[in-house]
Amino acid sequence: MRLKSGNLHPLGLCGLLAAFTVAVLAASPAAAQEYPAKDIRMIVPFSAGSGADAAARQIATRLSEKLGKPIIIDNMPAGNTIVGADTVAKATPDGYTLLFHATQFIVSPALFKTLPYDTIKDFEPVARVTSQSLLLAIPTTLKIDNLKDFVAYAKKNPGLNYASTGLGSSLHLAGAYFDHVAGLKANHIPYKAAAQALADLVRGDVAYMFYPYPPFKPHIDAGKLKILGSSGAEKPAFFPEAQPMTAFGYKDFVLPAWHAVYAPAGTPKAIIDKLDKTLKEIADDPETRAKMSAIGIDLYYASSAELKKLLPQEIEKYARIIEIADVPKQ
Amino acid sequence: MELLSNLALGMEAAVTPANLMYCFLGAVLGTLIGVLPGIGPTATVAMLLPLTFTLDPLASLIMLAGIYYGAQYGGSTTAILINVPGEASAAVTALDGHQMARQGRAGPALAIAAIGSFIAGTLATFLVALMAKPLTAVALEFGPPEYFALVTLGLISSVALAHGSIVKALAAIAIGILFGTVGADLYTGAPRFTFGVIELTNGFDFVAMAIGLFGIAEILRNLEGTQATSLVAKKISGLMPTRADLKASISPIFRGSLIGSAIGILPGGGAALASFLAYSVEKKLSDQPERFGRGAIEGVAGPESANNAGAQTSFIPMLTLGIPTNPIMALMIGVMMIQGIIPGPSVAVEQPTLFWGVIASMWVGNMMLLVLNLPLVGLWARLLLVPYSMMFPAILVFSAVGLYTINSNSFDLYTVSMFGLLGYVLYKLDFEPAPLLLAFVLGPMLEDSLRRSLMLSQGDPSILFTRPISATLLAATLLILAVAVLPFVRKKREVIFEEEA
Numbered sequence: 001m002r003l004k005s006g007n008l009h010p011l012g013l014c015g016l017l018a019a020f021t022v023a024v025l026a027a028s029p030a031a032a033q034e035y036p037a038k039d040i041r042m043i044v045p046f047s048a049g050s051g052a053d054a055a056a057r058q059i060a061t062r063l064s065e066k067l068g069k070p071i072i073i074d075n076m077p078a079g080n081t082i083v084g085a086d087t088v089a090k091a092t093p094d095g096y097t098l099l100f101h102a103t104q105f106i107v108s109p110a111l112f113k114t115l116p117y118d119t120i121k122d123f124e125p126v127a128r129v130t131s132q133s134l135l136l137a138i139p140t141t142l143k144i145d146n147l148k149d150f151v152a153y154a155k156k157n158p159g160l161n162y163a164s165t166g167l168g169s170s171l172h173l174a175g176a177y178f179d180h181v182a183g184l185k186a187n188h189i190p191y192k193a194a195a196q197a198l199a200d201l202v203r204g205d206v207a208y209m210f211y212p213y214p215p216f217k218p219h220i221d222a223g224k225l226k227i228l229g230s231s232g233a234e235k236p237a238f239f240p241e242a243q244p245m246t247a248f249g250y251k252d253f254v255l256p257a258w259h260a261v262y263a264p265a266g267t268p269k270a271i272i273d274k275l276d277k278t279l280k281e282i283a284d285d286p287e288t289r290a291k292m293s294a295i296g297i298d299l300y301y302a303s304s305a306e307l308k309k310l311l312p313q314e315i316e317k318y319a320r321i322i323e324i325a326d327v328p329k330q
Numbered sequence: 331m332e333l334l335s336n337l338a339l340g341m342e343a344a345v346t347p348a349n350l351m352y353c354f355l356g357a358v359l360g361t362l363i364g365v366l367p368g369i370g371p372t373a374t375v376a377m378l379l380p381l382t383f384t385l386d387p388l389a390s391l392i393m394l395a396g397i398y399y400g401a402q403y404g405g406s407t408t409a410i411l412i413n414v415p416g417e418a419s420a421a422v423t424a425l426d427g428h429q430m431a432r433q434g435r436a437g438p439a440l441a442i443a444a445i446g447s448f449i450a451g452t453l454a455t456f457l458v459a460l461m462a463k464p465l466t467a468v469a470l471e472f473g474p475p476e477y478f479a480l481v482t483l484g485l486i487s488s489v490a491l492a493h494g495s496i497v498k499a500l501a502a503i504a505i506g507i508l509f510g511t512v513g514a515d516l517y518t519g520a521p522r523f524t525f526g527v528i529e530l531t532n533g534f535d536f537v538a539m540a541i542g543l544f545g546i547a548e549i550l551r552n553l554e555g556t557q558a559t560s561l562v563a564k565k566i567s568g569l570m571p572t573r574a575d576l577k578a579s580i581s582p583i584f585r586g587s588l589i590g591s592a593i594g595i596l597p598g599g600g601a602a603l604a605s606f607l608a609y610s611v612e613k614k615l616s617d618q619p620e621r622f623g624r625g626a627i628e629g630v631a632g633p634e635s636a637n638n639a640g641a642q643t644s645f646i647p648m649l650t651l652g653i654p655t656n657p658i659m660a661l662m663i664g665v666m667m668i669q670g671i672i673p674g675p676s677v678a679v680e681q682p683t684l685f686w687g688v689i690a691s692m693w694v695g696n697m698m699l700l701v702l703n704l705p706l707v708g709l710w711a712r713l714l715l716v717p718y719s720m721m722f723p724a725i726l727v728f729s730a731v732g733l734y735t736i737n738s739n740s741f742d743l744y745t746v747s748m749f750g751l752l753g754y755v756l757y758k759l760d761f762e763p764a765p766l767l768l769a770f771v772l773g774p775m776l777e778d779s780l781r782r783s784l785m786l787s788q789g790d791p792s793i794l795f796t797r798p799i800s801a802t803l804l805a806a807t808l809l810i811l812a813v814a815v816l817p818f819v820r821k822k823r824e825v826i827f828e829e830e831a
Contacts, residue, residue: 048376218674
């Protein structure tokens, strides 16, 4: 659908105007028809412009095309994603309120002393949709070009700094778990804005960082950063050079970030099945795959039933890592 | 002349009928959301994101950029007219701009904001074209110690924001810093002053605080006088700036453009800092600093130019490094990546049409905004004559609706009410809300950068003085302090000289 620059594209414009109208007008009253009969509200507990938001908007656009009803993205970043998740937990279980959440959903139970909702009981998993490998990058000023040498270097120089986007974030936990399995002693430095962390990494003020691929790319191309490995189970499609950590002998180091869709507990099975089936179609769609790959995310589908089994395992796994990383409960 | 040929290439791409239209669409939409307090450009850009999939990448970026700088224009309109700053950077514009409006000079204030923004936009366009590469290199040099030094400089100069008691200004700064500490501590996760309220773990929302302290407090003040029938006490005099206004504004516009351009490129989010700094500089340089806060046109011209220039130069690190200086730039990166373009040093080389097209479109867009906004000045200014009994409920509703749409968080509405009351109390006690707000923004940055610097150096404070940029900025801070104390010193010296004579 790429157009030559300079061509006026009537469809694009119509879409634009339609979107303004949709944004301005309230949803029209629902006719009692088969699901979905009206707009679906998808709560994304991250701010607009974040990585999870980008993934959610991609998936929601496809889902909306296939279901034939608009999906309204509602960014609710307040309270470390808790407010957004809680809103869904307490929403009417009719399939018109969905949650698009990232790894933080599984980390929260171990990170917070109290949660206003129960991660297992209050939600009906719909499907897992992505797997986002986090890449381990170091500045090229270190003059190291493989993981083995880096681990040796880090052992010789204890107290290296590694960056993340906050205490208990998936980036922090990947870094902390890496230190644990590789036997390193390093300092964790949390940042509010990833942009600053990245700048400090390129400059060499911090020695390494786990992060999604796209923000690294310009610096890899410019010869400023070197990728040593990936937290995913397999080589990521968007950057096959990144070997998974398991290839270096760190056997249980499989910690990709991932996104999934959830509904409030009690949502009718027929609705969950329909959403699950549609999400599977999206996960198999090569065009969506390419679009997601462009933002550094691989599509990875797991059904409602599989996700139901996976959730307690992942919660347990992250609880263990939080203990290893020695993150205080909040 | 590589620069000229580059700009010509960009211009060619930017002025095709379709791209002109997207530019216009973006600019108009941006102005609209800017005028509605609270509805930010971030939410708008995010909402329009899926639509850009079907557009040409250049057209997408042109339109989204238009929304971004259009919002800067629109945001200052509400700040001037009803003292409701829709954006952090417009909070400074409200200081003198709204005073001008109350004196019946809303027209000149709005016009100078538009003209200043246009000139700043033009200068910034050339600056981007000329210095994108070296400026990017400087931006990358800004690590935690450098931010610490920059913020110290900003806080020291912020005392200038106050007119009146220095002690009260310092008290307001202290309160602002304290409000800034609310939320989970970044380094330990310990909740600070949250009192178990989950919504407070991310701290107070800036926009809610600004609307409360300025807009809502203003309404409460106005309702105090039973006879308040409309906002303007005097007759509206002259819609366009006079020759004297223009003369007074021209230097602030140029200074503001430079300050804004420089700070806009920093990845730490500088738009608010740029306008605050520009204001301080103008006040420091003025012959009659006491006019500031009472309707000085320089106090509108400087910061308005700074925030527009900053908005434009914030594209530099985004386009050349893929480093977003704010959430909107992060969204733009998303747009480019979905189109298969990874922002980075190669964009200018491999996609010259896109790179220079976006830059040229900014200038075109600024021109459109000027043409669009100047005729509207009369309309906006007349809006002030609407009976206040109709005006204030409308302001309240728009503020509340706008605010809620940002985070879909009803807690923000409590925040705005609370800060509205606080703003009113502060007004009653003769405190200034502006230093409080600035300290609220800068306080956490100061703490973060100091703690992070010390973590990087493993506790060695010399990291703050041994890095060149940080050392220079700290030296500049000392210089400003010295200048502030100088009149004092000078007087003493005069006394000594007299004694000797």
